[in-house]
Amino acid sequence: MLHTRVPHIEEIIGEAIKKAKQSDQPQLVSVVDRIDYTDPYSFLYAGQGIDQHRLFWKSAEEPFTLVGVGAVTRMTSTDQNRFTQLQAEWNSLIDGAITYDEFGQKGTGIVSMGGFSFDPEEKNERPWESFEESRLTVPAFLLTNHGYQSYLTSNFMIYPEDHQKQIIREWKDNWDELLDTQDFQFQLPVRSGEKEIDPEEWKESVLQATVDIKRGVLEKVVLARELQVKFEQPVQLEAVLKALAETQTNSYIFSFESNGEHFIGATPERLAKLEQQQLISTCLAGTIPRGHTEEEDRKLGQELLYDPKNRQEHQFVVEMIKEAVEACSHDVQIPKAPVIYPLRNLQHLYTPVSATLDPGYTLLDVIERLHPTPALGGLPQKKSVEYIREYESLNRGWYAGPVGWMDDRNNGEFAVAIRSALLQGDKASLFAGCGVVEDSDPIAEYEETAVKLQPMLSVLGGC
Structure with a gap:
């Protein structure tokens, strides 16, 4: 895995397309930016317009929050050796990746978020049809909050046939939508x-x-x-997670989305x-x-x-x-x-x-x-x-x-x-x-x- 200086996004995408063509293989690229403080619940709310695959994690012991939107890749396994299998796939993924990151903060850059079923031999029946037995996702966009300092990671999976201008245009549109975090009414369910x-x-x-x-x-x-x-x-997912964070202060708050369904919790x-x-x-x-x-x-x-x-x-x-x-x-x-x-x-x-x-x-x-x-x-x-x-x-x-x-x-x-x-x-x-x-x-x-x-x-x- 190569960590290097941060050039303009146009140059990053152009070089990644060139490398993908040379190797005839997809190229994972990760770019980390420091941004103004961004509310994680507003960011999560804005993400629903981009992809029905959103991820949330809040630490129980420190001011640390991750919010993922979209997926550049999903690693899944139904094998009995699922941990070993996903570790091997993760190693292969990051070994060939390029990360542009000046900050080196934990939870930025290439991050996978997800989970594993309790028992891989249990049949995948009601109500879990939308969730694989094991899944780790690398988000397309990842908001990382260390206290009131926010970082936004943009991850790209570049293919040999991709076009630079199209990728940049889609990335910019999504970036603007995610950071246009206008206030919305939090409403708990009845x-x-x-x-x-x-x-x-x-x-x-x-x-x-x-x-x-x-x-x-x-x-x-x-x-x-x-x-x-x-x-x-x-x-309303965001209202529930915010309420959990405010009431269960010694717990890890999490949410993993799959096909519009959400597995959420406040675990100590x-x-x-x-x-x-x-x-x-x-x-x-x-x-x-x-x-x-x-x-x-x-x-x-x-x-x-x-x-x-x-x-x-x-x-x-x-x-x-x-x-x-x-x-x-x-x-x-x-x-x-x-x-x-x-x-x-x-x-x-x-x-x-x-x-x-x-x-x-x-x-x-x-x-x-x-x-x-x-x-x-x-x-x-x-x-x-x-x-x-x-x-x-x-x-x-x-x-x-x-x-x-x-x-x-x-x-x-x-x-x-x-x-x-x-x-x-x-x-x-x-x-x-x-x-x-x-x-x-x-x-x-x-x-x-x-x-x-x-x-x-x-x-x-x-x-």
Whole structure:
């Protein structure tokens, strides 16, 4: 991959066409500009007029936002070795690319954004027909906000038969449309109905899982359920994401569009972050509601800290993450005990894991080792996923799978797609799950999932 000075766009496109003709192969070119601060939600709104393939990511821990519009290339896989396959395709893509970038900021230039289904062996059925099992997209336009500093990356896939003036004219028209971010009215949806999918059957599945765990079939399994919601009008994506960002301040806010449908969420659970070979993963398992008063909140937090069931569930995840990270890293650091991680509606047990990634490994190598953690699948890993595939009536699709981004400098971050919903025009499917161990109570687990649905319901016509 070549990084070079930034000439005029006409010269860049002209040289790329010449190179494409010489090699008789497409040429990926990336150009990074620093621009005036641009509101990410207005940029996302403007992007709907260009392409029904928009992408959004907002960090939970720093003022960092990515908004992608369009696609110069999409990398997909239905293979069992999907992480390895997409990593090889990504390596090939960036090896032949040319990047014009004076700034060198993470999340600029050639960036891929996307996600993976929870289980690649699960059939791609309702409601996930529009989403491939695994997909990473390099946007045609990418807005990167570091605080109030904005960068706009323009990516081009140049073919030998392309015409310079036509490419520049289309690029300029799209650029002007994206940055003409006039104010628009943010309007949250009005809910007209909702339907729980087989709640009693779900409770029965939890009870059966406790029996199977006592029989030694497995140690733990995470079972999820679905809530369908109907609205008076199609949901305005930008308003929902903005509301999530304002109310779920300790969560990663994400949205991935496919054929006009949007998988969105506000997840508190980082899977892995990589920056300058420094790796950070997170164990977030064990849940209890927030209190109505400061005293009640503190009391509930202490109850969670010393609850045997939640501590056991949390330790399962810590041990698995430790083993996965140690396989490709050194200097692994893990605190001896968890702390409370508060969100607006919930509080969790939290243990951070940090390490230095060994040479030769990538972020996708780490994600492959971590997914699915016991917090999303269970233990043992393979048996729990097989159990979910057989007994869970919900088709998870991208729910509980890894979603995130990575750039051509080996920076990136993936989170676990929980606290999420699939928006399909004037309806949505919401998902929530809980960890089942041998002494789990079906009613208590059902109530826990109801609490976990609240962050999404609160911005989808709820309270």
